[in-house]
Amino acid sequence: MNKTAFITGSTSGIGKATAEILAKNNYKLILCGRREDRLAELASSLSKLTDVHTLQFDVRDKDAVKAAINSLPEAFSTIDILINNAGNAHGLDPIQTGDVDDWDAMIDINVKGLLYVSKAIIPQMIERKSGHIINIGSTAAKEVYPNGNVYCASKHAVDALNQGMRIDLNPFGIRVGAIHPGMVETEFSEVRFKGDKSRAENVYKGFAVLQPEDIADIIHFVVSRPYHVNIADLIVMSTAQASSTIVNKSI
Known part of the structure; x- marks a missing residue:
């Protein structure tokens, strides 16, 4: 394959699972995250399968983003896929x-971080007239639920940016698409509830919830399609979930 994928938020959840499936399918990986210990652990594991380079930075820091990407060695300087x-x-x-x-x-993080990373990588894709950008959104990009206000607004922005990117980058042959997951059992709820694990665990109890590997498998499918195929917008929920607030916990 020999394509290089750049994955932000790669130390847990969907990002980590995506790194694992792409490594198994011979993609070179640039793993990005804030937690250096987790980056090192994941790189050690996946380097048995493929070439791996790590970048430790916070996507909120535009100067750090630019410096990190500019520091890439020659072997990882061509980024084919941005996730x-x-x-x-x-x-x-x-x-x-x-x-x-x-x-x-x-x-x-959700809006400005996505923009900072994309801004640093898009120019090389334009120069080559080749590249693939996958933006991870949420069902919150498509609907608003009680008390979700600003989070939903940030993910609606991701949805709009995804559409805008696809239009603006179309003349350069760059594929752009978004995947919008519903509930996925990750550290998401633990972060939302400020480390309250019991409250976070209750979110996912009582039904067969999506796992990070489910979304990672879809991401692999999307990036491995023939060049003329672009999956532009995809919503993914568990069978039990009908909307952000309607979940059948009898399944």
Whole structure:
């Protein structure tokens, strides 16, 4: 295969599972994240299968993003696939009592972080007239649920940016698409509930919830399609989930 995939938020959840499946299918990997220990552990494991390079930075820091990408060695300098996976939810409060710091974190990571990373990588794709960008959104990009206000707004922005990227980059033959998962059993809810594990675990109890590997398998399918095929927008939920707030826990 010899294609190189750049994955943000690669140290856990969907990002980690995606790195694992792509490594098994001979993609070279650039693994990005904030947690250096987790990056090192994952790189050690996957380097048995493929060539791996790690970049430790926070997507919210535009200077760090640029410096990290500019530091890539020659062997990893051509990025064929960008997977904008880094994202977060903080808090689950009505708009009138929301925490401004939570709002900043969601907008800075989910929206601005995606833009900073994309801005640093898109020019080389334009120069080659080749590349594939996958933006990881959410069902929250398609609907708004009670107390989801700013998180939903940030993911609606990802949806809009995905569409805008696809239009703007069309003249250069760059494929752009988004995958919008519903509930996936990751660290997502633990982060949202400020480390309250019992509350986070209750989100996923009582039904067969999506696993990170389910989304990673779809990402692999998307990036491995023939060049003339672009999966532009894809919503994925478990069978038990009908919407952000309707889940059949009898299944």
